[in-house]
Amino acid sequence: MDLPTSAAKPIAALPAARSASVAGPLAAAVAASWLCLAGPALAQTTVTRSETVPAGKQARLVIVPNLKKDCSSGPMPEIKVVTPPKSGSLITKAGKLKTPAKYRCPNKDAEVQAIFYQPNSGYTGSDGVVVEIKNSDGEVEKRDIRITVDKAGDKAKDEKKNGTDL
Structure with a gap:
């Protein structure tokens, strides 16, 4: 055989x-x-969350640093798209950032992987994406992200997430 x-x-x-x-x-x-x-x-957690994206704009959905639990540098995180969006596209980017002061490893230089969502031209309504993230410690987390593409967008929301910057 x-x-x-x-x-x-x-x-x-x-x-x-x-x-x-x-x-x-x-x-x-x-x-x-x-x-x-x-x-x-392997044990895997699933996190479900919602994001609102202005029509015609890109928005960051996920950003993951290469930091381990002890705040030392580790391998780059791996992001796998399990279910792609139906009414938009995903853009992946890598770069370097300093972690925010409120992060578990504050003000630490880190390499990051990020995913941005771009709705199709003229589209408004619901969309979604599911990704699996393997962090620098080797732990896998599934994220189910429910997306609402809004006509006007809400400027009071986190402006840092809108756009193409990491």
């Missing part, structure tokens, strides 16, 4: 693709052996 080598397939789906040629208890044993190879599941 040839073993599948593609890492792109989900591990649990691999035995099913071969099960037509394997019958009965042997199929169950093969399936169980593949699941054992999968390893432990």
Whole structure:
């Protein structure tokens, strides 16, 4: 029996693709052996939040520094788009910033990854995006961001998030 080598397939789906040629208890044993190879599941938190974006403007949705919990520098965070927006596009940027005074590591120079949302021209209404963020400590967090594209925009909101600056 040839073993599948593609890492792109989900591990649990691999035995099913071969099960037509394997019958009965042997199929169950093969399936169980593949699941054992999968390893432990990593804990993952999901954060749901809302953002309002002015029509025709870009807004920063996510910004993640390369700082570990102890405030030392770590590897660049990884941001993976799980569900892209239906009525706009995402722009990723990397750069260097000093963390805000109220951040857990205040006034620290850090490299950052950021995602900006740009609504389609003329679009107003609801949109959304889901991203997975692997921070510098290796922890993964899923963010479900519900977006409202507003006609006029609210200037009282955080102006720092609107635009293309990190």
